[in-house]
Amino acid sequence: xxxxxxxxxxxxxxxxxKTAALIAGIALILLGDRLGARWLVWVAIGVLAVAVVLRxxxxxxxxxxxxxxx
Numbered sequence: 001x002x003x004x005x006x007x008x009x010x011x012x013x014x015x016x017x018k019t020a021a022l023i024a025g026i027a028l029i030l031l032g033d034r035l036g037a038r039w040l041v042w043v044a045i046g047v048l049a050v051a052v053v054l055r056x057x058x059x060x061x062x063x064x065x066x067x068x069x070x
Contacts, residue, residue, distance in 0.1 A: 014057050021051035 012018075025048035032040030 014054055018051055018054045021047055021054060025051055 025044050028044035028047060029041055032038070032044055
C-alpha cells in the first residue's frame, strides 16, 4: 500500500507559479465559455496542463539538511 510521507519538506519555491497557472486557467476557461470561444477554452486547458506539470517539479532541498532521504 502506498503511504505518503507526512514530514515537512520546507517551502515550495514554485508555489506562486502553480497558483498563478491554476487561477489563470480557471479564469480563461470561464471566459472562453462565456464568450463561446472554443480556442480560448483549449488555451485554458493548456494552461491547466502546465499547472499539473508544475506539480511534479522537485522541491527546494536547501533547508540545511545534508542527509540523503530514503
